[in-house]
Amino acid sequence: MELGAPLDRVEGWDKVAGRARYSGEQRVAGVCHAVAVQAEIAHGEVLAVDATAARAVPGVIDVLAYGDAPALADTSDFELAVLQSPRVAYRGQIVAAVVAETLEIARHAQRLVRVTYDELGHDVELTPDHPGLYRPEKISPDDPPDTGEGEETPAEVSVDVTYETPAFHNNPMEPHATLAVWEGDHLTLYDSTQGAAAQRDALAALLGMPAERVRVVAHHVGGGFGSKGVPPRPNSVLAALCARRVGRPVKLAVTRQQMFSITGYRTPTFQRMRIGASKDGRIADIEHHVIEQTSTAREFAEQSGVVTRMMYAARARRTTHRLARLDVPVNSWMRAPGECPGMYALESAMDELAEACGIDPVELRIRNEPERDPDSGNPFSSRRLVECLRLGAERFGWSSRPEPGTRREGRHLVGMGVAAATYPAAARPAQALARVADDGSFTVSIAAADIGTGARTALTQIAADALGVPVARVRVEIGDSALPYGPLAGGSMGNASWGWAVLRACEGLRDGIARYGGAEPGLECRADTSGEIKNQEAYARHSFGAQFAEVRVDVDSGEIRVPRMLGVFAAGRVMNARLARSQFVGGMVMGLGMALTEESRMDREFGDYLNHDLAQYHVPVNADVLGIDAIWLDDPDPHANPLGGKGIGEIGIVGAAAAIGNAVHNATGHRFRRLPISPPSVIPHLP
């Protein structure tokens, strides 16, 4: 009943009416405010922190710095060992904090804190031949950095090209905010996080406390895109330290500008693609060599090459990842980490191969469909890429695609591009509790997170469907680590993981009600999916999709507009058509930004990101987003999980930038291999 229906968000009215409280809006008595002091050098040591002037400001409660801050139990992760050492690993790192009665006083006093440094000189620029490049032990989440199989053979047609992507910042609408409240030796953190339980476990370990004494609450989260995942960001740790120190609740809200240094971003990449194929476009050898940066504070190896391990059939295949350790802020998850930049490179190279072979790019991909997952050797649980490509080609009018550089309409060059999309479809163990409430309605509890995706609504629909009751009779409680364990919202695994547990709990409760002979208040059923997940059959589980884009390039100014995009996805069963469409379209808009407007510029002199606000870091605005549409196949995948859903949070961005880049090539006849494709870069190559 109603599973898949385009239900409005169950908390929609609370959000538009301002009743939904985000972390920074929680109210507690006696709260005070903390503001971080950030390092002004990119590499070196703090010699001294002079807080005399700051402490003299009326209303300032305390100033924390290395040497007098409360100690952490675990300092193995330098990024989270906040104020535990004098070392400065990047510009913007937290080196002190001011706690005051009001935010204004705290901000004022923050400027009066004088920090002196021993500056060591910094290295902040990734280059493809950086002398420090090394092979990481593993790439995220836990995969080998290099793979290789098969013997290289002489190819009839070959492509050997390198693509370059800049750093990108996540920029969710809600900046990170934390309210830390200690009651005795119990800590409650109201925190904008993608996973209350994971955040609790991480904070408990850092603070050396049993997990039972830490509670993390995140009822509403205004977007994350990976930046509110785990490990935590240092601001959450700092809030807990400040509150412990002053013995009062402390609120710490990260500013938009601070987000450019302390809440994560995507590494820039250089990706070399080598593909050898026969004249008819069948891939013989494929290679994907990735060069990325990581911070000296914490290693993060983005898995950009993994897509080449599973996407297409080939006789020989090699992927490598190399990192340079730089004095830069800590890069981390952002909007389909790995798949997103990796598919930009792979799908751009496939377009180049199609051109080299003289084969239609849609047909080229169809010719290289693998029978099984080339990476694991397992069968795919389902793989309907070909249907997505064919349906999209038909809907988009692909057959009218011009020869490169030949369609001119007035002062515009017009072109079309295609790219495939894929994203893993995993599920993590979760627990849920379904219960008959006193009024005979149903309550379902799980420490899930709704970061704007609509998870609360989808889980309500899953529960109502399993219980066989209208959604109005089901209330889903999420966003609190005190609820039954749920994994974080990340890797597009949220609904598959939580929904599975909710389904089992509700099925169990329904059976219980049948046995009991009625919905007696207090009847409950608890489910845990860890056993089922452990015993899942060996399948390669991935979502697939096809992205189409049309671009118009102004021959005089070089401006690029995207009048149409179409995404066709095979992403398992869709739980809510309205919210799913938002997820797909939202991802595609992010792909548009990646292709044309977004770029974090490193300031070589100072060693931080220069365009660190939304006036200068350009995400697309409404006027840039013209005709974007997303459709999907009816695609329940019985091998994915009992719900048949695969996860839709990230696949929308995958391939979108490549489709636009390929369309720009089709329009202009020139291949641009560096993102974003900007008017100044386009102009010299126009007729």
Added chain:
Amino acid sequence: MEFLRPTSWGEALAAKADAPGAVPIAGGTDVMVELNFDKHRPEALLDLNRVGELATWSEEEDGRLRVGAAVPYARIIGELGGRLPGLAMAARTVGSPQIRNRGTVGGNLGAASPAGDSHPPLLAADAEIEVESAARGTRMIPAGEFYTGVKRSALAPDELIRAFHVRPAEGPQQFSKIGTRNAMVIAVCSFGLALHPSDQRIGTGIGSAAPTPRRAFEAEEYAAGELDWAGRSPLDERVARRFGELAARAAAPIDDVRGTAEYRLHALSVMARRTLTWAWKDYLNGGATACA
């Protein structure tokens, strides 16, 4: 920081004389951003929102419009768009609807950023800025003399911007702006153009491509001489192209995070050529009288 709230223009001038370091604030769309980013910490803010006459406009006896410094962009578009089409076009490219409801031309002038969107149309339309001090009274500053450096203007420390004066368009006007996205964007560069048929003259304004907004005099003179004002014959494409080249030659751009100097020069020549082409087409279609 002091927060001064005069209720009349006289009080505002007196307050500014007493505290020359006070930063005037009307819509706050620029001042508040600077404060929020901690770029400046002025000794005082001088809130002009209670000075009602600053948010009014009138027709003067000399035939010009006198537009109060605190008339927001949204009202310029809605109430004056027919008579100040170039400025209205520029106003439509400012920020978002919320920003256009609050932001003012007076604020744009006060900030004197080379990227301010109002400057090119004010330059092209020969606007004059009315400024006043308690000590010396009123003086009129031609827009071309108002901008003196990056974020610096001819305004004396004790002066406030009262209004700008400009003739209603007697010929077609155009404005063009390039940004890295389609809205909510600071100009990479911009160009304003006004035809003055009765003088057989062209006015121009270059934005975001020199330390100050400035006119392209050589381009103006060249085109004015080449255009067939009386015979109204179509624009020769070579004239338009040359006009674009000369407009670009007037600029002195730099490389910055928004764009390169090279691209700015190219874009300026494109925008100048296009705006002249559009405006001349309007002129041939009788736009001269339609706008008057």
